[in-house]
Amino acid sequence: MFKHAQLETVKAWMADPAHGSMPLHARVQRAIRQLILDGVLEAGRPLPATRALAASLGVSRDTAESAYGQLHAEGFIERRVGSGSFVSERTQRLPVRSHSRRARSSAPHLRLSQRGMAMFQGGGVRDFFKPRAFAPGVPETRNFPLQTWERLERQVLKEYGTQALLHSPPQGMEPLRRAIADYVNLERGACASPERVLVLTSSQQALTLCASVLFDAGERIFIEDPVYHGARKAFDAAGLECMPVPLDADGLQVEQLLAATQAMASANGPAGQVPRAVFLTPSHQFPSGATLSLDRRLAVIEWARQQQGWIIEDDYDSEFHYAGKPTACVQGLDAHGRTIYIGTFTKSVFPGLRIGYMVLPEALVAPMTVARTLLDGHSAPIPQLTLARFIDAGHFGAHVRTMRAVYAERRDVLARLLRAHLAEFVEPQVPAGGMQMPCVLIRDIAETAAVQAAQRAGIDLLGLTGLYASSRHQAGFLMGFAAHAPHELEAGVMQLAKVLRGLCR
Template identity: 65%
Template sequence: MFRHAQLESVKAFVGDPAHAGVPLHGRIQRAIRQLILDGALEVGRPLPASRPLAQSLGVSRDTVEAAYRQLHAEGFIERQVGSGSCVSRRARLFAGANAPRRPQAAAQAPRLSARGQALHGTGGVNTVSAPRPFAPGVPETRNFPLHVWERLQREVIREHGSAVLAHSPAQGMASLRRTIADYINLERGGHATPDRVLVLTSSQQALTLCANLLLDAGDRILVEDPMYHGASRAFDAAGLRRVPIAVDAEGMQVARLQRQGHDARAVFLTPSHQFPTGAMLSLDRRLALVHWANQNDAWIIEDDYDSEFHYAGKPTACVQGLDPHERTVYIGTFTKSLFPGLRIGYMVLPSALVAPMTVARSLMDGHSPTLSQLTLARFMEAGHFGAYVRAMRGIYVARRDALLQLVRAHLSDFVVPQVPAGGMQLPCFFKPGIDEQAVLEGARQAGVALQGLTALHASRTPQPGLLLGFAAYTPVEMEMAIKPLATVLRRVTGQV
């Protein structure tokens, strides 16, 4: 029978508001099961008959019987006619299963594989659900035409019915692949066909696939210096050896590939809008890059980062469109151009890579949601995507200029801004003698989100500074954040 403390424990569990969503018999069953798991009810211990237990708990006898039947079905108790119920002999397997771990065991690091250690060691790629100035790489979502998206989604459901609830092909829905190919060819000067498009969840997934399918652990990959942190972490997790190539006003210094890239298997770059400097790879360097890759049997991994948001004329054609040898993997995403919650990115692949990349993707997460893909395809086909990007381009350039004015008004004693021709963030380099880490920590305490530039460099003498995102924030929101940032800088430099 139950001791007084055990009965009170069952009563407390049953009456706990946190369990209000569980049926009454389920609460009783879980309370008794927990006593068994904790070892408080030993093997062979008789349980109270259903009638007196029901009276003690203030419930019906049927409720207790339902709880006992479930415990019996799960093997926690044994029931015999005329003998009542008792804790099952099999409870020896259960007893103590939920006992608290020893403190020293809980503090021990888990035993991970070498690959697991590499993955954990990268620190991952942080995302923010409620961004605040000046978190970079975050698009404005408050202006998105949700009413249009909702209408198109309803049209898709009416047309396709329950088929939108089914699996999508691992390569992606045909209508979306066709629309993406048309967009790349028209807007980016690419050579894309629907059969060479692979729909993914993000550019980060594309980078992970490239790192693991195109190279082996220990292989050399040429990268920009500085470079996008999501790419560096994907490559580090795959065990690749990154070889930094300096960036100047014309992008990656491609001439250095001949000296530093003789045995490299691939090169990664963001030619349309280099992250974080904003430089655009010149045409002659693009052509030289294509020639190098063909001569060295290497892959070009082209992340067309922020290519939609170019503020001074049309951007140069993508490298993929200049490559007749099919050595280029082109990566794009709708996370920045539309909204992060969409979770749709893509690759345009050389023909020989379509099958292996699709198989690998199917092992990672199967496929992208069918309904989202069909809705996006319709959104693009109807011209809404182009109209939205044009509208946001105007908003973003105005916000870039507003941030530039704020920086010059409040931070001119501390930073030198580098005005980008496109993108969603403004690089600002510190004047000599300013401790970047102290500024980042002070800003964090002041509630200002920042990305430091030093961590994006591989060189030993990087130029410290800040990367200020502006796309997701109104001029008023940026002004409210720039003032505490100025206070932090004055404190760090001893001006207050």
């Protein structure tokens, strides 16, 4: 028979709302099975008769009989005519599930591969799931033309029917690849064709593909310093050695890249291994906001030609430029086919869309597409086809123009608020584009303490120090402004001022 505590455990399991979708007999069966798995009901233990169990649990005898029947079919109990039901002797071989401290301490040692450990220790890339105050990289979604999107999605389903429910080609749906090629050619000055576009789920996936397909562990890659953390973590996880190149007001200091290349080429042994690629965010550098000058773009292209290396160009939020027209992308200037262009729609449309892309040199299309099949196979067809219509009908361009004006106003509002209420703590570096503002700490406050205290107060900041690969760094943080209306920015600044003053006491 069940002890009182065991019977109450079964009743609690049955009453748990999380199990409410199960039939009643399944809840009884699962509860008893869990007691067996936890070692509470040991092998050979007699079980109550179905009539007695039904009465104790307040269920019908048929329910208890169905529960026992399933337990018997699964081998957890034995039913002997004239003797009753017993926990099966076979359950002695089951590992006991225990939540005790002793069980946790005897758990098997976790052994990961070097790449797995690098990914785990790197902490991954944290998305800001809710637009809390100043979360960087989060767009405004309340202004999105949702009715237009719904209408286009209905058109897709009407035209494609059940075909839209099948797998997409791993390279992406042709209408979207064509729309992307047309868009980047017109708006970004790229040189793209639908055949060279690879549709992905994100720019992070593109970076991971570049790191794993183009390089072996131990190879080197030039990166900006500071650099987008998602890129550096992708390269670190692939076992690459990141070689930082400093920035100034005109972006990456290409003369430093050329000098480092020459020095390594002259050295012997591992020190002589010249990186075969450089990672850039040239249109709007992350996090500084600098734009790479034309002469430096041309110099990087010539470096790639001479070294037979790659330029990995991340054009992550180039649509949002607030002073004049955006600078044309590096890929469109590269006549040698050495540039891999990465873009995403998570910032310009909405984060939940999960569509990014690469414009690839022709020779890389097949290798990258095949490698992509080993990750997630393909992107969902319905959002791809809907986005293609959204772009082709001009809705995407109209939305970007609207949000560009909205974001420019919010950038200016945030700059004014910081100068009015936080001038004693930070110096804002107002960017010419993008969705976040770098702020350098000018008060003797620890960056980590400021970020953690702000987080406890409901404010998300991204520290600047962790974005540097070298010892040259400025303490501070990035403040996102795109997702917040002016009154929300004001409330957030006032709360942050309170947090920083609390740290100075």
